Amino acid sequence: MQPMAKCLVLDLDGTITDSLPDIAGALNRSLARYSQDPLPMEQVRPMVGDGLMVLYQRGYAARGMVPTDEDMALGLADYTAHSTEGTYLYPGALEALRALKAAGWQLAVCTNKPEEPARILLDHVGLLPLLDAVGGGDSFPVKKPDPDHIRFTLEAAGATVAESVMIGDHHNDVAAGKGAGLPTIFASWGYGPREVGAEADAVAESFADVPALCETLRP
Ligand SMILES: O=C(O)COP(=O)(O)O
Numbered sequence: 001m002q003p004m005a006k007c008l009v010l011d012l013d014g015t016i017t018d019s020l021p022d023i024a025g026a027l028n029r030s031l032a033r034y035s036q037d038p039l040p041m042e043q044v045r046p047m048v049g050d051g052l053m054v055l056y057q058r059g060y061a062a063r064g065m066v067p068t069d070e071d072m073a074l075g076l077a078d079y080t081a082h083s084t085e086g087t088y089l090y091p092g093a094l095e096a097l098r099a100l101k102a103a104g105w106q107l108a109v110c111t112n113k114p115e116e117p118a119r120i121l122l123d124h125v126g127l128l129p130l131l132d133a134v135g136g137g138d139s140f141p142v143k144k145p146d147p148d149h150i151r152f153t154l155e156a157a158g159a160t161v162a163e164s165v166m167i168g169d170h171h172n173d174v175a176a177g178k179g180a181g182l183p184t185i186f187a188s189w190g191y192g193p194r195e196v197g198a199e200a201d202a203v204a205e206s207f208a209d210v211p212a213l214c215e216t217l218r219p
């Protein structure tokens, strides 16, 4: 019988791409509709991680406001239209993912970002053809930290928990990965606080570390 391929499940924002400028840009354009001053990027950074809708709730709350359904719908459309303008791959991402692919690994993205802008962004940075699945924040009835977000993404990739590894920059990524039974890698270059590394099985200092860590965690 053919052995199942190993699979690396990757978070997107703060792990594969630095998406903060475009996320903060969309939030601030939304707040500007109410004549609110923009939130500095450093204030927005810890608000990222639970998807765009929660991001808008947190951003509006910082100005003592609550977004309406219309704000949310306009915000999603605006972000989707501008999600690639100031968003870049972290150094070494493409090389590391190509190396894993060449070594026989499958690759899947599990992100709390809605699937449409996630696919647009992944296509823009040249990664979409390398991926076996993209599980967005609205692709399934659940999202991270629910471990089922990982399980559904693996199922879509045709991969199994027993052969997979999770990498992410946020507590939600490590919690979802561990909950699904995957060894986890903390991406230390992202938006999560350094302490999240203590919850993970390994800490990557840069993307160059990732292929070897994957092989160690799933020999
Ligand atoms: O958009 C977010 O809030 C988080 O997205 P991520 O799961 O790719 O980090």
Ligand SMILES: [Mg+2]
Residues within 6 Å of the ligand: 011, 012, 013, 014, 015, 049, 168, 169, 170, 190
């Ligand atoms: Mg992230």
